[in-house]
Amino acid sequence: MKLSCREEVLHLTNQLVHIESVVNTDGEREISSAIHTLLSSSPYFKKNPTYLLKQQTVDDEQERYNVIAFVKGMKNKSDKTVILMGHMDTVGIEDYNHLKDKACNPEELMNTLRSEDLPPTVNAQLQSGEYLFGRGVLDMKSGVASHLYLLNYYAEHPEELEGNLLVVIECDEEDSSHGILSALKTLKKLREEHNFDYVGAINADFVSPRFEGDQNRYIYKGTVGKLLPSFFITGAETHVGSCFEGIDPNFIAAELTKEINYNPDLCDEAFGETTVPPVSLKQMDLKPSYTVQTALSSYVYYNFFIHSWSPKDVLEKLKAHAHIAFSNALDQFKARHKLFSQRSQQAYVEVPWKSRVMTYEEMESSLVLEHGKRYKDHMTSFKEQLLLDPELDTRMFAARVVEESWKWMDDRSPAIILFYSSLYSPRIDVSGKDKREKKLIDALEESVAQIQPEYKHPIVVRNFFPYISDMSFVALSDDEAGINAVSNNNPGWGTKHFVNYQDIRDVNVPVINIGPYGFDAHKQYERMELDYSLEVVPNLTNLVIQKLLDHKD
Incomplete structure (x- = not known):
């Protein structure tokens, strides 16, 4: 089943981008409230209000919130649960210079950019109509929009879902990861309360070409450590x-x-x-x-x-x-x-x-x-x-x-x-070390094989997401000696800085990244390719969800 998701994901992306949610600003609170309000209007969450949470971060100097929501499927009910994750904050907008007031308004920004002296590739992509420009369109509000679309879809059609779908939209990814580190405590609590069996997590952070002329669209198993x-x-x-x-x-x-x-x-x-x-x-x-x-x-x-x-x-x-x-x-x-x-x-x-x-x-x-x-x-x-x-x-x-x-x-x-002297973002390898990893890899590879004939560019699976992301905080590949090397050699440990790595071990779910494709994240010409980001990403993510929750396993 192919989902007709393009227009809805685009609409959600624009809604999110219009909210200036720069990390460590009031915008983070504003966007979490907007997402919570949006989901609250769903009949499913009106009927099940405890399935939608607005969670304040813990041990944080800023007041900000995560939004966590889940749908329980009605088709061959099971405890299997897939986590979708993504961040709602962005980097700043100072790099837009004189266009700063338009950075979070894609339509106005693109209209103005058409009269600017742009690099040839940027100009060609702008004129093509195949890209959306603006702060956060790529990193990573279109990815969040894809997840919200899938959550809403299954809230309307729980009879099509085996097991459960849980979405974590976290704050503070661009700085200190207070969002996901706080969310771990709620994930543990929900597992106890609802007997969730976390079988896999799917992040939706952006992907880009690895070199000039690279036409591949990349999917990543695991992530680099930093x-x-x-x-x-x-x-x-x-x-x-x-x-x-x-x-x-x-x-x-x-x-x-x-x-x-x-x-x-x-x-x-x-x-x-x-x-x-x-x-x-x-x-x-x-x-x-x-x-x-x-x-x-x-x-x-x-x-x-x-x-x-x-x-x-x-x-x-x-x-x-x-x-x-x-x-x-x-x-x-x-x-x-x-x-x-x-x-x-x-x-x-x-x-x-x-x-x-x-x-x-x-x-x-x-x-x-x-x-x-x-x-x-x-x-x-x-x-x-x-x-x-x-x-x-x-x-x-x-x-x-x-x-x-x-x-x-x-x-x-x-x-x-x-x-x-700073946060350690752990490395994660998803290489088939256990049954859950093998199941996730199989589900991903089968889904890519199913989608590829319908998409013109190669979809290539690699092992390590190459950028810093909150993927690092849902699983742990390091042993105790590795983590002790961090805590024993950080002079601010326990005072200015602390991470409860045991929370990560307790959740410990294998994670992959299926995210929007584009260019210049964190730069003034940040842009997202529409076809792949609005259609392939949600459909590919959905296939992986379905295969992971397959009751025949």
């Missing part, structure tokens, strides 16, 4: 007029970035797919103001994607690369010092420093062992004071904690301290 390895780097302070009497931590930081940035040796390959290499997201020193002395310390962090490595593996690999970078920096420092000494006819004095790298966990353990309760009480008080600054994000909070801890070290010779 870490933020961070480095606090100390030097030896000196007056700039006597620069070789100390060592600038920025010099070491520069060598570290040279060693890590774009390094293919730090790409994680699994199932024939390779992550992109790490790249720096911040590099700075921690001097509060200008002086003619070199900085005491620097701070660097890098985006790091993983497919099969654990957070523990990443620490070990980066510790080795940090040693290489530190040694290289010292070698260059010594060579330049010798050359300067020759040219200035000064005596060369050998520097005492050696490569010195440790993890935060290693430093913390040594300080607790040496100073005991006095150190622990001081750091508890210090963190409490830091928490009073609402402008301090998790990354800078972590850096300040490491900086304070460092002051307690007896040996404060130059060093690199390695730690994590």
Whole structure:
């Protein structure tokens, strides 16, 4: 059965896009209320009001809500339940510049863009009438619209549904994932109350070409993991007029970035797919103001994607690369010092420093062992004071904690301290490890084979969704040692930052991504291709649902 869904999904997409729901703004509350109101008007949810929930996020500095709803099928009733998930928030609209007031109005935006000087490909797609432009059309309100369409369809036709369909529309995907992490608690509660058996989850985040000219439309099993390895780097302070009497931590930081940035040796390959290499997201020193002395310390962090490595593996690999970078920096420092000494006819004095790298966990353990309760009480008080600054994000909070801890070290010779300073989005591989994964893979492959003859472009299944998404928080591939490497090496853990990974283990449902196709998510020309996004995505998702809930299994 093919669903005639195009116009309804387009209408829902436009409704959602018109609500400016930038993450960490009041728009998140507005869109959750709008979605809740929309679903409340359904006769099914009027009859079953407890099947529709508006859930406030927990342990969140913002007031915002998820919308969770489910339909119980009447055809061969069973406990099997498929989860559909998607996020309602978007990134900001500042990149639209003078068109910012039209960013969330696709019709006005496209009319204005027709008179703009656009890149050739963008202009051709705009003129074709085959794309919808606007903030959130691709990432990922059209995907949410597809899920809402399917929820409404089965609310009207529960006799066509075996088992149950549960939809989670979450907030805060674009920042800290408070939405999905809060939703896990409700998913566990609903499972207990209704005896739901979660057999699979389908996300609807966007997909894009992998390279210029790529015509494939991608479906993903599982997702990439994302870490933020961070480095606090100390030097030896000196007056700039006597620069070789100390060592600038920025010099070491520069060598570290040279060693890590774009390094293919730090790409994680699994199932024939390779992550992109790490790249720096911040590099700075921690001097509060200008002086003619070199900085005491620097701070660097890098985006790091993983497919099969654990957070523990990443620490070990980066510790080795940090040693290489530190040694290289010292070698260059010594060579330049010798050359300067020759040219200035000064005596060369050998520097005492050696490569010195440790993890935060290693430093913390040594300080607790040496100073005991006095150190622990001081750091508890210090963190409490830091928490009073609402402008301090998790990354800078972590850096300040490491900086304070460092002051307690007896040996404060130059060093690199390695730690994590932000949310870990776990990697998920769905490779057929158990019966549920095999069933989901079979359902996906059979559905793609069924849809493909009716669609002109290749629909290709790959193993890892390549972008950060809330897919990471419905299953867990890491063992306890991997997760401990995150918690033990995050200086803000338990104060500024905490994730209950046990909630993820408790839900632990295999997940795939079937999402809208388009270009330039997070950019001013964000656009979604209509045919695939409005017709193929809902129908393909529906086929997977039907096959997963098949009572014959």
